Amino acid sequence: MTNYKVDVANLDKIVKKTIEAINNSKVELFDIAESARKECGRLEQELNDLKEQTILLIDSVDVLEKELKSSKKHLMLVSKNYDKYSEEETRKAYENADNLRVELAVKREQEQFFIKRRNDLEIRLKDSIKTAEKADRLISNIGISLGCLTGDLQQVTLQLEDLQQKQMMGLRIIKAQEEERQRVAREIHDGPAQSMSNIVLKAEICERLVDAEPVKAKEELKNLKSVVRDTLQDVRKIIYDLRPMSLDDLGLVPTLQRYIITYQEETRTAVSFKTRGVCEEIKPIISLTVFRLVQEAISNIKKHAKAKNVAINLEFVDKELKLHILDDGKGFNTDNLKVRKEDINSGFGLYSMRERVELLNGKFEINSTVGKGTSLNITVPLIPDEEVSNG
Template sequence: MANYKKVDTANLDKIIKKTVEAINNSKTELFDIAESARKECQRLEKELVELKQRTAEIIQSVGLLEIALNESKKQLMLVSKNYDKYSEDEIREAYENADNIRVELAIKREREQYYIKRRNELELRLKNAYKTVEKADNLISQIGVSLSYLTGDLENVSLQIEDMKQKRLLGLKIIKAQEEERQRVAREIHDGPAQLMSNIVLKAEMCERLVDSEPKRAKEELKTLRSCVRDTLRDVRKIIYDLRPMSLDDLGLIPTLQRYLETCQEESELEVSFKTRGAFEQLRPAISLTVFRLVQEAVNNIKKHAHANKVVINLEFLEKELKLYIADDGVGFEPGLLKTSGKNINSGFGLISMRERVELLDGKFEIDSTIGKGTRLNITLPLIPEEGVSNG
């Protein structure tokens, strides 16, 4: 008969405090992000006001030059008709005056277009900065609600835990995974958008110096600058998508999975087959996110370890549960090894974490794998959980 150890409430409280502390730290970091975004908005607003003023001045200058050019053309016509009444110096002066006005007008018009384009870009950046502030404020509010829920209800967690040792490991894994995720995001931002933004600043400064003296070269630098901005935007979107795909809320689970698997197939040599059956209109966000993360983790494991050529993913909605089937034709492994590796906190967040995610939602997770014959996952999740089941 199995022996059950007494729940270590002191250790449980320590884990809970670490979890709450980690969430508090995340909230503080979000405050910093929101504050930085607000400062960026203020800076952009000030720069936009100055640029609008310069734009208005250059537009007014262009208007005056156009009037002056028309007057010089009239003077040229008068001189041409009555050239015998004017001296050679007066005629030459009339032509030189018209040419000078024409050249200055061309330069002013080009600068006008540059100011207008830059003004439009600043307005777009300011709009995106406002969105960042709004999203950060929303996340802070959501974390506040979550923190209130955790501090109020986690005291009863010990009553729902049967195997204290495994749950303790899960809590430590969550904290470890959170720190690893922060490091990954920080590294991606440093190596991607941060480097590109530095390059953008240098390119922008170069364009400012060249716009008057070497306009052609300035245009070429602006093309490079636009490419850098696009690359930065792509990297930022990828980082945001990895944190949480917004299309889960906007489009739903199935379109999000289709888009993700299509991207995986394009970026790798995997042949992916994805089929669905049935539908469930009021799918809980926790279920949608869990299914997406399960598929994401499974595909990542297959790409890293399975050496597979084909992946089959079937998702079936029944009346009270959904079934997820994932299979590959890779090298396979010995499922019994998971039992020993699961006791180690450093064993990773792969199949072990997938099983724990499913069990937290009162689901079933089955692995069938044979060395040389691939791996098959059969997952069942309840669509209408019993009262008291976690929604996270």
């Protein structure tokens, strides 16, 4: 069972680490999306600047083409009429045409570079936009998934903790069953079994004396009758502890009254038992549960509380049964209940009482202060048998 607890603790750590890793991934995706958006803005600005430069360059190329065309016409004119122009004018005409040709070639090459650069920027801008959109979608999906996953994983942890408690309760039940069997076996061995052996022995003595010493045989038969009566009482007590037949024959209230009277006689503790309201028909499962609750509460008071006064109030209100048990014992710290609940050796006690009540869809409340006693407030709905939880 200890290993199981460790597994639950480790699973809880794994769940937290998983959620933390997803949150970290979400933060990184935020960074990626933000970087992509910044890159989109930078590329858009660079693309706009490049487009403006391209427009100016195209205009410049158009001007140069016109100038070159004019220069070529002038050069052809000079070449045809070289005798009308000086050598210097001819040289300048050639140089001007060459310079325009070179400048135009540079501008056209620059234009091609701008066009290629623009195409590259447009592709990069599209990719950056896609990256930002994908990151936004992933962030949204992770947010949804994280919400679902967090809820699911936390629910798994709660279910495992609940399963752990149920397994612990199951082990307590098995342990309690074995202890109860041992107790019953010991009571039968020390009580009725020994008495039956004594009865057999006395019967054999009577058999020997019946002819030889009738008076003594009669005396032994009286002793035998007394032993049989005591044995019968012991057997009835054992049967009553297992399940009081009076619950079926007399009902819940008379059975509790009888049990409380017996408890007072054995412990000399003052017990006040009051009832309020009437319920003519109580389902057997509810009667048995309430009896066991009182039995367990009184047992706890006897073992631990050392109380001098106990008050038990049973109320039938509308469709509910309310049970209030108060004592003036030494009390305890209710924070220790969880620790005891996880200890298989702590027995049933208050945890089993809570389980019994919750199986009937009831409410269980305990209040205790060290040195000031303990009070139990229990509410059980008077429901049909078919509605009783089988949890």
